[in-house]
Amino acid sequence: MSDTLLARSAEALFWLARYVERTENLARILDVNDTFSRDRAGGQNWLSIVQLHADEEAFFARHTMASAQTVLGFYVTDATNPTSVASAVRAARENARILRPLISTEMWVQLNMFHARIAALGPQDLRPGQLSPLFAWIKEACQLHTGITEGTFQRDQGWYFYQLGRYLERADQTTRLLDIKYHVLLPDPRELGSPVDVSQWNALLRSAAGYHAYRRLHATGITPAQVAGFLLLNRRFPRSVYLCVREAELLLAELKARYGLRRGNAAAERLDGLRALLSGIGIEAILLQGLHEFLDMVQQRLNLLGEDLMAGFFSYGDQRSFESPVSAR
Amino acid sequence: MLSAYAAPGLFCELTDAPAAAPVRERLAALSIEALHRRAAAAEAELYNLGITFTVYSDKDAIDRILPFDVIPRVLSGAEWQQIEAGVVQRVTALNLLLEDLYHGQRILKDGVLPADLILAHSQFRPEMQGVDLPHGTYVQICGTDIIRDADGGFLVLEDNARTPSGVSYVIENRHMMLRAFPDLVDGVPLRPIDTYGLQLLSALRACAPPAAADPAVVLLSPGSYNSAFFEHVFLAREMGVPLVEGRDLVVQDDRVYMRTIGGLSRVDMIYRRLNDDFLDPEAFRPDSMLGVPGLMRAYRAGNVGLANAVGTGVADDKAVYAYMPRIIRYYLGQEPILPNVETHLCREPEGLAYTLDHLDRLVVKPVGEAGGYGITIGPRASQEERAACRARLLADPANYISQPCISLSVAPTLVDGAVEPRHVDLRPFAITGAKTWVLPGGLTRVALRKGSLIVNSSQGGGSKDTWVLE
Numbered sequence: 001m002s003d004t005l006l007a008r009s010a011e012a013l014f015w016l017a018r019y020v021e022r023t024e025n026l027a028r029i030l031d032v033n034d035t036f037s038r039d040r041a042g043g044q045n046w047l048s049i050v051q052l053h054a055d056e057e058a059f060f061a062r063h064t065m066a067s068a069q070t071v072l073g074f075y076v077t078d079a080t081n082p083t084s085v086a087s088a089v090r091a092a093r094e095n096a097r098i099l100r101p102l103i104s105t106e107m108w109v110q111l112n113m114f115h116a117r118i119a120a121l122g123p124q125d126l127r128p129g130q131l132s133p134l135f136a137w138i139k140e141a142c143q144l145h146t147g148i149t150e151g152t153f154q155r156d157q158g159w160y161f162y163q164l165g166r167y168l169e170r171a172d173q174t175t176r177l178l179d180i181k182y183h184v185l186l187p188d189p190r191e192l193g194s195p196v197d198v199s200q201w202n203a204l205l206r207s208a209a210g211y212h213a214y215r216r217l218h219a220t221g222i223t224p225a226q227v228a229g230f231l232l233l234n235r236r237f238p239r240s241v242y243l244c245v246r247e248a249e250l251l252l253a254e255l256k257a258r259y260g261l262r263r264g265n266a267a268a269e270r271l272d273g274l275r276a277l278l279s280g281i282g283i284e285a286i287l288l289q290g291l292h293e294f295l296d297m298v299q300q301r302l303n304l305l306g307e308d309l310m311a312g313f314f315s316y317g318d319q320r321s322f323e324s325p326v327s328a329r
Numbered sequence: 330m331l332s333a334y335a336a337p338g339l340f341c342e343l344t345d346a347p348a349a350a351p352v353r354e355r356l357a358a359l360s361i362e363a364l365h366r367r368a369a370a371a372e373a374e375l376y377n378l379g380i381t382f383t384v385y386s387d388k389d390a391i392d393r394i395l396p397f398d399v400i401p402r403v404l405s406g407a408e409w410q411q412i413e414a415g416v417v418q419r420v421t422a423l424n425l426l427l428e429d430l431y432h433g434q435r436i437l438k439d440g441v442l443p444a445d446l447i448l449a450h451s452q453f454r455p456e457m458q459g460v461d462l463p464h465g466t467y468v469q470i471c472g473t474d475i476i477r478d479a480d481g482g483f484l485v486l487e488d489n490a491r492t493p494s495g496v497s498y499v500i501e502n503r504h505m506m507l508r509a510f511p512d513l514v515d516g517v518p519l520r521p522i523d524t525y526g527l528q529l530l531s532a533l534r535a536c537a538p539p540a541a542a543d544p545a546v547v548l549l550s551p552g553s554y555n556s557a558f559f560e561h562v563f564l565a566r567e568m569g570v571p572l573v574e575g576r577d578l579v580v581q582d583d584r585v586y587m588r589t590i591g592g593l594s595r596v597d598m599i600y601r602r603l604n605d606d607f608l609d610p611e612a613f614r615p616d617s618m619l620g621v622p623g624l625m626r627a628y629r630a631g632n633v634g635l636a637n638a639v640g641t642g643v644a645d646d647k648a649v650y651a652y653m654p655r656i657i658r659y660y661l662g663q664e665p666i667l668p669n670v671e672t673h674l675c676r677e678p679e680g681l682a683y684t685l686d687h688l689d690r691l692v693v694k695p696v697g698e699a700g701g702y703g704i705t706i707g708p709r710a711s712q713e714e715r716a717a718c719r720a721r722l723l724a725d726p727a728n729y730i731s732q733p734c735i736s737l738s739v740a741p742t743l744v745d746g747a748v749e750p751r752h753v754d755l756r757p758f759a760i761t762g763a764k765t766w767v768l769p770g771g772l773t774r775v776a777l778r779k780g781s782l783i784v785n786s787s788q789g790g791g792s793k794d795t796w797v798l799e
Binding site for chain 2: 004005006007008009010094097098100101105108109112113116157161259260261263313314
């Protein structure tokens with residue numbers, strides 16, 4: 001009995017991890033933008049956050065201008081925006097509710113309380129000066145979830161799907177983070193190497209908690225190419241795309257071997273291909289073919305990977321329409 | 330705390346019961362303020378734990394807790410013995426009745442029960458005719474609603490033999506009390522209640538098809554939007570079995586499987602928290618999106634077990650209830666250990682005449698409703714309400730029963746800064762596999778509105794922890 005995992009539960013675990021990871025990344029991006037991202041005139045560029053998520057249409061349907069107030073409202077408290085913290089935490093909690101027979105009480109209680117506090121946030125909580133503590137708390141709440149999960153969740157099949165969700169979402173978020181900086185920073189070649197540019201790339205590293213790790217590796221200075229290479233290809237940095245893909249590949253192989261699962265070969269092959277690609281290429285070659293194009297291709301493969309997992313595990317033996325667990329996107 | 334408390338003319342569960350003395354003394358030593366403080370902390374904890382039911386409106390999903398009163402209801406060992414024996418007797422009779430109704434129908438032929446009452450009943454399932462069930466158990470889980478009159482005597486108010494709910498609150502209330510009032514519990518010989526999940530699982534396994542050597546048990550829920558979803562989660566966790574929805578199950582060659590990541594996996598026994606009507610769109614309501622097409626075929630073929638069995642609704646009907654003392658005598662040759670409330674069947678001319686003549690003293694209930702809906706309490710009804718009730722009775726007498734207005738017992742309850750008497754009832758839960766086990770205590774529901782006799786959670790009721798002393 002304990003060896004069976006409902007396909008629907010596996011999918012809900014995958015999404016639970018994804019939504020918490022997404023929330024953490026969103027808090028990182030907003031925090032860093034608030035604290036470090038200043039342009040030459042000292043203003044903050046909040047539009048870049050909207051561009052990062054390709055949310056221009058939805059955002060400008062609600063607001064006329066990208067100010068700190070409107071962008072923060074849109075991405076923190078606006079429950080009608082599927083890419084907000086409020087939506088991601090609600091989706092995480094709804095998946096956890098479905099999963100309550102499987103997850104620990106401590107995991108559930110923490111998420112339930114996190115959700116209650118997020119749902120109670122209003123404009124008064126988004127005033128300047130309150131943001132940094134707010135984002136620090138959101139990040140911590142996500143990390144607390146991760147820690148409680150590590151310490152209390154059964155290491156059975158469900159654990160693998162949870163971990164797969166975490167790493168795939170993290171890889172995806174890192175590519176998005178890089179992609180927006182490419183959009184915002186690189187189009188104007190005159191700004192390359194200027195002080196403002198460096199501070200922007202600093203901010204990027206900080207948002208991925210990679211600033212100090214990067215400085216240890218590249219003590220001489222910060223170049224866009226090295227930052228991009230670090231976030232994409234580094235073998236040890238826990239948020240690099242390479243490391244996330246490699247972890248996912250190992251997890252899937254172990255899951256299949258340990259539980260004798262014959263399905264999921266397409267996902268395994270795609271992960272293998274992606275890992276091989278990332279380990280065989282240098283950042284110079286990537287920049288040569290175009291960073292944006294490369295990131296786009298990685299994102300597409302990650303999306304297809306999600307579909308492979310769906311076909312291989314989440315909708316196995318399907319004869320009727322199989323409504324997926326709560327997903328905001 | 331109890332200095333200003335009085336319940337004149339009513340039976341009080343705490344002050345009129347000698348066995349409750351130790352608990353009463355400990356409570357008396359607590360101040361109202363301390364009680365309030367701890368009650369507020371306990372309530373906050375219920376929210377954090379998500380022990381809630383969700384109320385959906387157009388734009389919001391609001392999580393509510395079942396109001397919990399921190400002053401426990403206490404039963405002595407001797408009181409419990411009577412309740413336990415009475416519940417076992419009743420559940421045994423219900424199972425014998427159902428097995429008979431779906432086989433030889435001896436009781437109808439012998440004229441003890443009117444055949445038209447049963448055969449025309451909307452909950453009578455001809456599909457079940459001749460289907461043999463392991464141990465002859467139809468009602469694996471039964472909730473028996475019991476009240477206490479002004480003299481402290483126990484009476485059965487109603488049997489719930491379909492999908493009775495509330496047991497999760499019994500156990501969560503106890504956990505809450507142990508955390509919030511360790512000083513109150515310390516040294517009191519309380520009967521433990523934490524084996525419910527084990528007892529339930531072993532009964533379910535006992536009722537699985539005999540061919541299954543190691544039966545795979547699941548709990549079938551309508552889904553996370555159901556108001557009782559918390560309880561479904563709770564029970565699945567307590568038993569350690571998968572919590573499935575209809576869309577997780579599939580029937581192939583009259584066998585039931587669940588969809589897992591490794592493929593289809595056989596299911597032998599289903600504790601379903603879904604009414605008969607929604608179980609199988611092929612057999613019952615074709616518009617049911619919650620059920621499993623083909624489930625009845627698999628069930629009738631003996632390839633899967635269901636708890637409770639299909640068709641138990643015919644036995645817990647309010648009209649059949651009136652015959653329960655006769656049913657117990659018929660099958661068991663015993664007098665009922667727990668008496669019924671005196672009941673007048675309006676389907677019988679004498680019953681109707683008596684009801685119409687004594688409307689101002691009777692409670693009139695529709696036979697098919699649950700949750701306290703459609704009830705007219707004669708002594709409290711206005712002239713117009715009584716007239717409307719009379720008209721309904723004359724239009725469709727068979728749909729009604731009437732009972733005398735019982736002065737329900739009360740228990741001290743914390744309300745708005747004071748401790749006041751509020752009416753309570755009791756729902757013990759009985760589990761039956763090869764034989765019947767009763768969870769010590771059960772759900773004490775309390776009518777939080779002053780003077781109200783209706784304890785249902787849908788009508789402003791709350792709950793209390795129920796203590797059975799050794």
